Amino acid sequence: MSFTSLGLSAPILKAVAQKGYDTPSPIQAQAIPAVLEGKDVMAAAQTGTGKTAGFTLPLLELLSRGKRAPAKQVRALVLTPTRELAAQVAESVETYGKNLPLRSAVIFGGVGIGPQISKLGKGVDILVATPGRLLDLYNQGAVSFKQLEVLVLDEADRMLDMGFIHDIKKILKILPAKRQNLMFSATFSDDIRNLAKGLVNNPVEISVTPRNATAKTVEQYIYPVDQKQKTAALIHLVKQNEWKQVLVFSRTKHGANRIAKNLEASGLTAAAIHGNKSQGARTKALANFKSGEVRVLVATDIAARGIDIDQLPNVVNFDLPNVPEDYVHRIGRTGRAGANGQAVSLVSGDESKLLRDIERLIKQNIPRKEVEGFVPTQVLPDNDLNSQKHGQNRGPRNANGRGNGRNGNSQSRGSKQGRGSGDTRSDSDKNRRPRRNSEGKTEHKDGQRSGEAARGHKPNDKNSSHGRSRKPSGQSSSSSPASKPTSNSNIWGK
Numbered sequence: 001m002s003f004t005s006l007g008l009s010a011p012i013l014k015a016v017a018q019k020g021y022d023t024p025s026p027i028q029a030q031a032i033p034a035v036l037e038g039k040d041v042m043a044a045a046q047t048g049t050g051k052t053a054g055f056t057l058p059l060l061e062l063l064s065r066g067k068r069a070p071a072k073q074v075r076a077l078v079l080t081p082t083r084e085l086a087a088q089v090a091e092s093v094e095t096y097g098k099n100l101p102l103r104s105a106v107i108f109g110g111v112g113i114g115p116q117i118s119k120l121g122k123g124v125d126i127l128v129a130t131p132g133r134l135l136d137l138y139n140q141g142a143v144s145f146k147q148l149e150v151l152v153l154d155e156a157d158r159m160l161d162m163g164f165i166h167d168i169k170k171i172l173k174i175l176p177a178k179r180q181n182l183m184f185s186a187t188f189s190d191d192i193r194n195l196a197k198g199l200v201n202n203p204v205e206i207s208v209t210p211r212n213a214t215a216k217t218v219e220q221y222i223y224p225v226d227q228k229q230k231t232a233a234l235i236h237l238v239k240q241n242e243w244k245q246v247l248v249f250s251r252t253k254h255g256a257n258r259i260a261k262n263l264e265a266s267g268l269t270a271a272a273i274h275g276n277k278s279q280g281a282r283t284k285a286l287a288n289f290k291s292g293e294v295r296v297l298v299a300t301d302i303a304a305r306g307i308d309i310d311q312l313p314n315v316v317n318f319d320l321p322n323v324p325e326d327y328v329h330r331i332g333r334t335g336r337a338g339a340n341g342q343a344v345s346l347v348s349g350d351e352s353k354l355l356r357d358i359e360r361l362i363k364q365n366i367p368r369k370e371v372e373g374f375v376p377t378q379v380l381p382d383n384d385l386n387s388q389k390h391g392q393n394r395g396p397r398n399a400n401g402r403g404n405g406r407n408g409n410s411q412s413r414g415s416k417q418g419r420g421s422g423d424t425r426s427d428s429d430k431n432r433r434p435r436r437n438s439e440g441k442t443e444h445k446d447g448q449r450s451g452e453a454a455r456g457h458k459p460n461d462k463n464s465s466h467g468r469s470r471k472p473s474g475q476s477s478s479s480s481p482a483s484k485p486t487s488n489s490n491i492w493g494k
């Protein structure tokens, strides 16, 4: 199939070709015609499979057929859970819409509000926003939604969970009742799915993979390691395997700072990104990581959703997320657009319940390995996914080996609890009750300070063509790869 058969007009097809795409991904092939028909869509597809273009391309097409937005009006609104994702989606809108006379804008907190007010004043056909700043601007009278035609919730399940639902409800109240609704994510729990169904009208449901599935292109391992040994084990893994670009996830902001400091002390270039950093520092850390200036980026779940780092080879979970769905998103930062990647998790004995919830959600046992010289003293119990018992520290099984699904209940108990340090809350979250993690500890809030705009978010030399994802295979992808991810024969890993 080619893009030309999907009902998109020449200016959009030209932009898609210039971006280097020749074949639509499965989610694009299904979502684009449904959106063009004006239907509400709920779409689930694995991480890194092109969901952004799946809603952006038909959105641009629909809007290009109508009248431009008058002053202060918005015709399509895309909501995202983090500022970095908002910046990235806005960049996609600009790229795909560059041959169209449509106006787009992005707004999020932590940067000056003045330029956002003046941009909205002229009228915006597609507005990409995080909820808190959007509400602030609406309350100031800077924007009106009277002529809104389409609402998109990117990372819909995250947008509808506890952290965002209040803002989303407020936003829904100010939108016209008659509108098209689109929801995209790699994961949907049953609760969120039911909630989402209340927002959409007779939706077309598109699910191109089993629910909550991890991308097949990501090789996954568990390394049982004692908590106290994790930093040393991480440094050992990065150096021993000569990992060149590693995204490390930490459950807490404080932990992210500490890990980055220890990595730096060991001679590795590292930076931390989390909600207590200024927006300027966040933007800079991500840009430096993308450009290769920084070898290890240590992040909270702020970077778990949607962030697209070209050819990122390695993801490490320094600790496991409290919410199992976040595991799927975290490891989905690698193995994107058909490239291969590796995700490893350092798991201590006290994280066994979190691991069990993750393995149940993704319906597979993650193979276990030992970090040489870091044999844990605290045993990480076997999970109960397979009837067959398997011991700790055994050699790797097939990374794609599936469990028998006996406990394949995709609804985890953790899914309605507060998030860990996934400090993705919007500006207006600041005054809310702090969320608690599963250990009952109060988490810091997403402190948002003023900073630079999201310039330089994606360097020009990056992502210019994801044709590059389809590098010739033959590069190393052994179980301890030191290299960039290799390509699949089929770019979408099917």
Ligand SMILES: Nc1ncnc2c1ncn2[C@@H]1O[C@H](COP(=O)(O)OP(=O)(O)OP(=O)(O)O)[C@@H](O)[C@H]1O
Binding pocket: 020, 021, 022, 023, 024, 025, 028, 045, 046, 047, 048, 049, 050, 051, 052, 053, 185, 186, 305, 306, 307, 308, 332, 333, 336, 337, 463, 466, 467
């Ligand atoms: N048709 C295509 N051909 C080649 N590359 C593509 C195509 N569509 C998208 N891509 C590239 O694939 C990568 C992943 O796309 P995208 O970020 O939209 O994934 P996603 O499904 O939204 O992932 P996530 O669930 O993590 O948000 C991007 O770098 C994008 O440029």
